[in-house]
Amino acid sequence: MQREDHHEPGIQTVILNQYDRVFKLAYARTKNRHDAEDVTQEVFLRYxxxxxxxxxxxxxxxxxxxxxxNCSSSLHSLLSKVQKMPLQDQDGYVSSPEEDVLKEVLHHLPQKYRTVLHLHYYEDLKIKDVAKLLGLKESAVKMQLTRGRKLLQEELEKEDGYV
Incomplete structure (x- = not known):
């Protein structure tokens, strides 16, 4: 029988509340659903x-x-050592055509830009919070956001109909 403190939410509640956030960040960092699911599972196991x-x-x-x-980085490190063929993601979590294009373009950006863009725009973290989370100076986060947005805009302009 599992003991639960009445002041703390249960494990299931926490997992349900955090699942989308964890999966979406894992997906942004790993670039495919299968690896994102593995990372998500590992995160909740650690929890x-x-x-x-x-x-x-x-x-x-x-x-x-x-x-x-951390789990995404560990997986990336492991996969690069194994030289595994990447799985093609056939069923992404984003549904609209515009979001599909954005997702595809984001995945072509270097990881440091994908990460700060995801944390700032998808997780609604302030620059100071992104900096703290990543162990960077706020000026470095601002620069990565600026460069990431510029790269994103350049890539989107290459796509038909997304200028």
């Missing part, structure tokens, strides 16, 4: 094993984002 106590919702969000980034 269940350690059961960290969070000070507040921001602390919880930051923990899940940091662990997702």
């Amino acid at each position: 269940v094993r350690t059961r960290p106590v969070f000070e507040n919702a921001d602390h919880e969000k930051a923990w899940f984002l940091r662990v997702t980034m």
Whole structure:
């Protein structure tokens, strides 16, 4: 029988609340659904094993984002050593044609730009929070956002109908 503190949400509640955030960041970093699912599973296994106590919702969000980034990096490192053929993602989580184009273009950007763009725009983190999460100076995050947006715009302009 599992003990649950009445002041803390249960494991299922936390997983349900954080699943989309973890999966989307994992997907942005790994570029395919299968690896993103593996990363997501690993993140929640770590959560269940350690059961960290969070000070507040921001602390919880930051923990899940940091662990997702760490697990994604570990997977990327492992895959590059194994030289595995990448799986083609056939069923992405984004549905509209415009979002599909954006997703495709984002995946062609270098990882550091994908990460800051995802955290800032999809996770609605402020620049100072992105900097703290990534262990960077705010000026470095601003520069990566600027360069990432410029690269994104250049790539989108190459796509038909997305100027």
